[in-house]
Amino acid sequence: MKRRALVMAAGIVVLPPAWATPEALAAAIRSFTGGEPLREGKVQLDVATLVDNGNTVPVTVSVPGAPAAEVAALALFNERNPQSDVLRVDFGPRAATRSVSTRIRLATSQQLVAVARLADGSCWVQRVDVVVTLAACIE
Amino acid sequence: MRAWRCALLALAGLAAMAQPLPDGRRSGFEYMGESTRAMQRDDALNPGMLWVLEGETAWSQPVGAEGRSCASCHGDARRSMRGVAARYPAFDTARQRPIDLRQRIADCRHKLQPQAITAGDAPPALALQAYVAFQSRGLPITPPDDPRLEPARERGRQLFHQRLGQLDLACSDCHDAHAGRRLGGSPIPQAHPTGYPIYRLEWQGLGSLQRRLRACLSGVRAAPFAWGAPEWIELELFLAWRARGMALESPGVRP
Amino acid sequence: MARTLITAPSSARRGEVITLRVLLQHPMESGFRVGADGQLLPRDIVRHFSCSYNGERVIAVELFPAIAANPYLEFSALALDSGTLDFVWEGDRGFRHSEQRTISVA
Numbered sequence: 001m002k003r004r005a006l007v008m009a010a011g012i013v014v015l016p017p018a019w020a021t022p023e024a025l026a027a028a029i030r031s032f033t034g035g036e037p038l039r040e041g042k043v044q045l046d047v048a049t050l051v052d053n054g055n056t057v058p059v060t061v062s063v064p065g066a067p068a069a070e071v072a073a074l075a076l077f078n079e080r081n082p083q084s085d086v087l088r089v090d091f092g093p094r095a096a097t098r099s100v101s102t103r104i105r106l107a108t109s110q111q112l113v114a115v116a117r118l119a120d121g122s123c124w125v126q127r128v129d130v131v132v133t134l135a136a137c138i139e
Numbered sequence: 140m141r142a143w144r145c146a147l148l149a150l151a152g153l154a155a156m157a158q159p160l161p162d163g164r165r166s167g168f169e170y171m172g173e174s175t176r177a178m179q180r181d182d183a184l185n186p187g188m189l190w191v192l193e194g195e196t197a198w199s200q201p202v203g204a205e206g207r208s209c210a211s212c213h214g215d216a217r218r219s220m221r222g223v224a225a226r227y228p229a230f231d232t233a234r235q236r237p238i239d240l241r242q243r244i245a246d247c248r249h250k251l252q253p254q255a256i257t258a259g260d261a262p263p264a265l266a267l268q269a270y271v272a273f274q275s276r277g278l279p280i281t282p283p284d285d286p287r288l289e290p291a292r293e294r295g296r297q298l299f300h301q302r303l304g305q306l307d308l309a310c311s312d313c314h315d316a317h318a319g320r321r322l323g324g325s326p327i328p329q330a331h332p333t334g335y336p337i338y339r340l341e342w343q344g345l346g347s348l349q350r351r352l353r354a355c356l357s358g359v360r361a362a363p364f365a366w367g368a369p370e371w372i373e374l375e376l377f378l379a380w381r382a383r384g385m386a387l388e389s390p391g392v393r394p
Numbered sequence: 395m396a397r398t399l400i401t402a403p404s405s406a407r408r409g410e411v412i413t414l415r416v417l418l419q420h421p422m423e424s425g426f427r428v429g430a431d432g433q434l435l436p437r438d439i440v441r442h443f444s445c446s447y448n449g450e451r452v453i454a455v456e457l458f459p460a461i462a463a464n465p466y467l468e469f470s471a472l473a474l475d476s477g478t479l480d481f482v483w484e485g486d487r488g489f490r491h492s493e494q495r496t497i498s499v500a
Contacts, residue, residue, distance in 0.1 A: 048172050048173070048174045050172065051172065051174075052171050052172045052174075052175045052325075052340065052394035053175075053340035053341055053394040055340045055341060055343050055462060055463075056178075056340040056343065056462040056463075057174075057462070058174040058175075058177070058178065060468075078460060081459075081460050082424075082426045082459075083426075083458055083459055083460060085456075085458040085460070086458055086460040086461065087455055087456060087457055087458060087460075087461060088455070088456040089453060089454070089455050089456075089469075090451075090453070090454045090455075091452075091453055092446075092450060092451025092452055092453060092454065093450050093451065094446070094447040094450045094451060094452040094471050094472055094474075095451075095452050095453055095469070095470065095471060095472070096411040096412070096470035096471055096472045097411060097470045099469065099470065100453070100455070100467065100468065100469050101466075101467070101468035101469075102461060102462075102465065102466055102467050102468070103178075103461070103462040103465070103466050104460050104461055104462055105424070105459075105460050105461070105462050106460075133323070133324035133325050134323065134324065134325070135325060135340075135341040135394055136322045136323060136325040136327075136358060137354050137355050137357065137358025137359075138341055138354055138357065138358070139350075139353060139354045139357050183399065183401035183415045183417070184415070184417070184466065186417065186419075186464045186466070188399055188417075189397050189398075189399055189417060189419040189464060192397060192399060193397055193419075343421070343422075343462065343463035343464065344421075344463070344464075
C-alpha cells in the first residue's frame with residue numbers, strides 16, 4: 001500500500017516523487033565530493049539492517065584504521081527521503097577518532113550511502129540497504 | 140552532574156530490569172532490536188532522560204502564590220518517591236475511585252497552583268511524571284492489595300478481552316494469543332506497562348500509558364475514550380495486575 | 395532554554411581519546427510533515443553543531459531534516475590540556491544554544 005495513500009492523519013510524511021530521485025542523490029554526493037570518483041572501502045557505516053522504527057535509526061559512520069589526520073570529512077546520504085542529505089561532518093585539529101554516531105530518520109526501506117573525503121582528496125564509499133518497518137497502532 | 144547522580148542511584152536496579160520471568164512474561168524491551176535496547180539501557184543515549192531532567196528541575200521550582208515546590212513537602216524525591224510509581228493506579232479516597240499517577244501529581248500541583256495545566260500529556264506534568272516514575276526504576280510493579288480497586292480492575296479485565304472497533308479485535312487477541320509473532324513486520328509484544336512514561340520512537344517524544352492505549356484503540360479503528368475517562372484507569376489497573384512483579388524500566392524506549 | 399544531556403569526562407590523562415555524547419531536546423520538524431489542517435508544518439531544525447576544545451575545533455556538523463528529533467551526536471576528542479569544551483547548536487528561527495564543560499587533564 002503506497003505511503004502516500006495513507007495521508008489521512010496528522011504528521012504523515014508526504015513523499016513528492018520529484019525530490020526522491022537517484023539524480024538528486026547523485027547531485028548531493030557530487031556537492032560533497034566535488035566530482036571526485038567514489039571508491040569502495042575505508043569508510044564504515046554501522047546501522048541495523050532491520051530497524052524498529054524509521055523515525056529514529058541509530059547510525060555510526062567511521063573510518064577505522066586510517067590515521068586521523070588522513071580523514072577530512074564524512075557525509076551520509078539516503079536514497080528515498082524527500083532530501084538526500086542526512087549529515088556532513090568536518091573534523092578539526094582536536095578530533096580524535098574519525099567517527100560520528102547519531103540517529104536519523106528513514107521514510108521507507110532504502111539504501112544509505114556513507115562517504116569519506118580524505119585529506120588527499122580521494123573519496124571512499126560504503127552503501128547499506130536498510131529495511132524499515134512501520135509501527136503498528138499509531139494515533 | 141545531576142544526570143550521573145540519578146543514574147548511579149538507579150544502577151542497583153538496572154541489573155534486575157527487563158529479565159524474562161519464569162512464567163514466560165516478557166517486557167516489550169525484549170522484542171526490540173539491539174540498537175533500540177542500547178538506547179534505553181544507557182542514560183547518556185536515552186531521550187527519555189531529557190524529560191527526567193526537566194522533571195528534576197520542576198520538582199524544586201517554586202510555583203503559585205506561596206512559592207512552594209514539590210520539594211517543599213516531599214523533600215528529596217530519590218527517597219520520598221521511591222516505589223510510588225510502582226504501585227499506581229491506586230485508590231483515591233477523596234474521589235472514591237482509582238486514579239493514575241498523572242492525576243495524583245495533578246492534584247498536588249493544583250494545591251500549589253490552581254491554574255496549572257495538567258490534562259493529557261501536558262509538558263510540565265509529563266516531565267514530573269517521568270521524574271517520579273524514574274525513582275521507581277528497577278523496582279517490581281506492585282499493584283496495591285486494596286479490595287476497593289477490585290471492581291475497577293475487573294472492568295479493566297473485561298475491557299482487555301472485549302472486541303472493539305471496526306477491526307473487531309480485543310487486546311487479548313493480539314497481546315495474549317499472538318504475542319511474539321508479527322503484525323505487518325512489527326513484533327507483537329505482550330503489552331506490559333513496564334516502561335512508562337516511554338519515549339516512543341513513533342512519537343519522537345515522551346508519552347504516558349494513556350496516550351499509548353489511545354493509539355491501540357485507533358489501531359483497531361475504534362474511537363478512543365476521552366482523555367481521563369475511567370476506562371483508561373480500569374485498563375491500566377488490569378495491566379498493572381497482569382504485569383505484577385515485572386521490573387519498571389522508566390523511562391523506557393519503545394518503537 | 396533548550397534542555398541538553400551532555401556526557402563528557404571531567405578529567406582525563408594527557409593524550410587520551412575522550413568520548414563526547416550530546417543530546418538536545420528539539421523537535422527537528424522536518425518541513426515535510428502535514429498537520430491536522432492539511433497544511434505543511436514549517437521546517438524547524440537544528441542546522442549546525444560544533445564542538446571546540448580550548449577554542450580549537452573538534453568537530454563541525456551540518457544537520458539536515460533527516461536527523462531524528464532530540465538530536466544525538468557522539469564523537470571523540472583528544473585530551474591534550476585542561477580547559478573548556480564548548481558545544482554550540484544553531485538552527486531555524488534564530489535557534490542558538492551553547493553549553494560548556496570543564497575538563498582537567500594531567
